[in-house]
Amino acid sequence: GKPVWVKHQFNFFPIVVDKDGVPWAEAVIFVLRKLEEKLSPNMMSFSNITDDLSAYKRFIESEKIDWMRFPKQIYARPTYRYNGHLKYSVRAGELGQTTAKRRMRTVISFYRWIISEGVLKTEYEPWEKRDIYIDVGDIHGNRKIKKVETTDVSLRYPKQDNPYDESIDDG
Numbered sequence: 001g002k003p004v005w006v007k008h009q010f011n012f013f014p015i016v017v018d019k020d021g022v023p024w025a026e027a028v029i030f031v032l033r034k035l036e037e038k039l040s041p042n043m044m045s046f047s048n049i050t051d052d053l054s055a056y057k058r059f060i061e062s063e064k065i066d067w068m069r070f071p072k073q074i075y076a077r078p079t080y081r082y083n084g085h086l087k088y089s090v091r092a093g094e095l096g097q098t099t100a101k102r103r104m105r106t107v108i109s110f111y112r113w114i115i116s117e118g119v120l121k122t123e124y125e126p127w128e129k130r131d132i133y134i135d136v137g138d139i140h141g142n143r144k145i146k147k148v149e150t151t152d153v154s155l156r157y158p159k160q161d162n163p164y165d166e167s168i169d170d171g
Contacts, residue, residue, distance in 0.1 A: 012043050013032075013035070013043070013046075014031065014043065015050060016028060016054050018061060019058070024053070026110075027050075027110065030053075030113050031046055033113070048106075052102060052106035053110060055103055056103065056110075059081075063081065065078050066078070068120055070123065070124045070126055077126060079108070079126045079127050079153045082104070082153075083104060083153040086155060087100070090157075097157040101155045101156075104153060104154060108153065108154065126153075127151040128151065129150065132147075132149075133148070134146045134148055
């Protein structure tokens with residue numbers, strides 16, 4: 001009936017700080033929880049998560065957005081505003097498509113976690129969600145349908161084929 005505590009030690013733990021150098025508590029705890037889920041975490045992988053959340057923090061600070069307030073007007077919500085900012089940055093050539101997709105995916109994951117923990121309760125949803133079903137096969141030819149929840153703020157870009165990758169694509 002007693003909890004089992006496991007000692008964790010993280011060297012060079014990446015954190016998210018605001019413009020004044022103060023750690024963003026919710027983001028730091030989010031990253032810490034993700035670290036605790038891994039048996040032997042690679043800090044470079046978690047560096048991407050903190051970089052993504054730092055970029056989001058810089059955006060909401062520069063635009064003076066309350067990241068915990070989700071008004072009725074859909075495009076006034078922080079998730080939609082950030083989505084638009086990322087799309088603009090990609091079109092302007094300031095940001096790569098894969099980086100923009102990863103940043104939005106990290107922000108969505110952060111909000112899902114913070115809502116599931118009961119830290120954030122909103123009158124209106126941060127995004128519209130829907131379920132999609134993906135046909136997945138394994139190396140033995142077995143097929144199954146996997147249910148995946150997607151959002152309307154997820155960024156989607158078509159996969160870019162490299163014509164010089166020394167392979168033949170014959171369908």
